[in-house]
Amino acid sequence: xxxxxxxxxxxxxxxxxxxxxxxxxxxxxxxxxxxxxxxxxxxxxxxxxxxxxxxxxxxxxxxxxxxxxxxxxxxxxxxxxxxxxxxxxxxxxxxxxxxxxxxxxxxxxxxxxxxxxxxxxxxxxxxxxxxxxxxxxxxxxxxxxxxxxxxx
Amino acid sequence: xxxxxxxxxxxxxxxxxxxxxxxxxxxxxxxxxxxxxxxxxxxxxxxxxxxxxxxxxxxxxxxxxxxxxxxxxxxxxxxxxxxxxxxxxxxxxxxxxxxxxxxxxxxxxxxxxxxxxxxxxxxxxxxxxxxxxxxxxxxxxxxxxxxxxxxxxxxxxxxxxxxxxxxxxxxxxxxxxxxxxxxxxxxxxxxxxxxxxxxxxxxxxxxxxxxxxxxxxxxxxxxxxxxxxxxxxxxxxxxxxxxxxxxxxxxxxxxxxxxxx
Numbered sequence: 001x002x003x004x005x006x007x008x009x010x011x012x013x014x015x016x017x018x019x020x021x022x023x024x025x026x027x028x029x030x031x032x033x034x035x036x037x038x039x040x041x042x043x044x045x046x047x048x049x050x051x052x053x054x055x056x057x058x059x060x061x062x063x064x065x066x067x068x069x070x071x072x073x074x075x076x077x078x079x080x081x082x083x084x085x086x087x088x089x090x091x092x093x094x095x096x097x098x099x100x101x102x103x104x105x106x107x108x109x110x111x112x113x114x115x116x117x118x119x120x121x122x123x124x125x126x127x128x129x130x131x132x133x134x135x136x137x138x139x140x141x142x143x144x145x146x147x148x149x150x151x152x
Numbered sequence: 153x154x155x156x157x158x159x160x161x162x163x164x165x166x167x168x169x170x171x172x173x174x175x176x177x178x179x180x181x182x183x184x185x186x187x188x189x190x191x192x193x194x195x196x197x198x199x200x201x202x203x204x205x206x207x208x209x210x211x212x213x214x215x216x217x218x219x220x221x222x223x224x225x226x227x228x229x230x231x232x233x234x235x236x237x238x239x240x241x242x243x244x245x246x247x248x249x250x251x252x253x254x255x256x257x258x259x260x261x262x263x264x265x266x267x268x269x270x271x272x273x274x275x276x277x278x279x280x281x282x283x284x285x286x287x288x289x290x291x292x293x294x295x296x297x298x299x300x301x302x303x304x305x306x307x308x309x310x311x312x313x314x315x316x317x318x319x320x321x322x323x324x325x326x327x328x329x330x331x332x333x334x335x336x337x338x339x340x341x342x343x344x345x346x347x348x349x350x351x352x353x354x355x356x357x358x359x360x361x362x363x364x365x366x367x368x369x370x371x372x373x374x375x376x377x378x379x380x381x382x383x384x385x386x387x388x389x390x391x392x393x394x395x396x397x398x399x400x401x402x403x404x405x406x407x408x409x410x411x412x413x
Binding site: 010018022025030 | 199202310315344347350352356357
């Protein structure tokens with residue numbers, strides 16, 4: 001056994017390295033942020049959200065600006081999605097929220113596109129005026145078969 | 153008829169003995185907790201215990217973590233390739249390591265490496281009447297001998313858990329990126345996207361802390377309550393490894409279920 005001073009240094013190093021790994025896991029891997037960028041809540045009502053789930057990303061032109069924070073139904077039993085979006089992104093009031101799929105079978109996300117009128121930007125708690133529901137392959141196939149049957 | 157009554161009596165005696173054993177553990181745990189606020193006898197004892205339980209386990213934990221990561225990388229990559237989902241490697245490796253494999257494997261490894269040693273040490277002290285000697289000098293052996301070791305285990309466990317996970321992430325990176333040719337950025341960003349601080353890292357820390365407390369309680373209790381002879385120390389050491397391993401696995405399920413996944 002080493003003398004006491006050496007041992008104390010080694011134990012101190014062990015604690016420091018251990019804490020450093022925990023800090024790496026929390027900050028880098030876990031993505032905890034102190035004074036995280038402020039986010040605002042926006043709402044969007046769809047006819048069909050397909051397989052959209054909470055924490056799905058919200059993107060503009062592929063760049064992530066937020067995520068889905070809640071999914072529920074409004075009074076008319078239509079799917080209502082709450083989005084947490086970075087407050088410093090100015091989304092025009094006439095922008096459209098569309099549910100898209102990454103790749104053919106990938107995860108679903110919300111794409112914000114269009115807009116650009118000078119009527120101002122969406123503020124905290126406001127809703128998207130226009131939405132595009134999830135594109136579902138089985139519906140498309142169903143429609144195709146139905147149409148094929150009619151044309152005979 | 154007599155045989156039946158004898159059998160029932162045996163069952164009753166067994167049940168009572170089990171309950172009595174649980175009561176002893178609880179009393180010992182209460183004794184340990186009550187000793188925490190008392191002034192530590194010597195801070196050096198705690199540092200020595202942390203050295204034995206923590207520092208001496210570092211090599212084992214790092215090597216095991218790296219190996220587990222390499223195996224995960226190899227197995228998952230080949231399986232994910234079947235579904236054309238190699239990009240998911242980082243997410244699967246990160247979630248499985250942070251949530252389950254890290255805390256549980258660290259708990260089991262530390263049980264074998266440090267918990268058994270603590271039981272054997274305290275047991276040997278008991279069988280050579282050193283604990284009685286302490287009591288003769290009005291020194292509480294729970295406060296003097298057991299507490300620094302139990303605390304050291306509880307503190308070392310989350311730190312070793314962090315080391316294990318980081319080395320396993322590196323091991324899976326090594327296999328997935330260098331051997332299988334996955335892009336390093338895809339692996340790391342998938343990992344960072346999938347793992348959340350609150351749900352995943354928080355759960356991991358809570359688990360490893362609870363496993364550390366459990367192991368600290370079990371290993372010191374088994375040492376204090378062992379039969380004071382060579383065979384007794386051997387039985388107590390075995391019993392620590394078995395009991396602590398089972399408790400860690402059970403506690404893991406309970407915490408996961410309560411957390412709500």
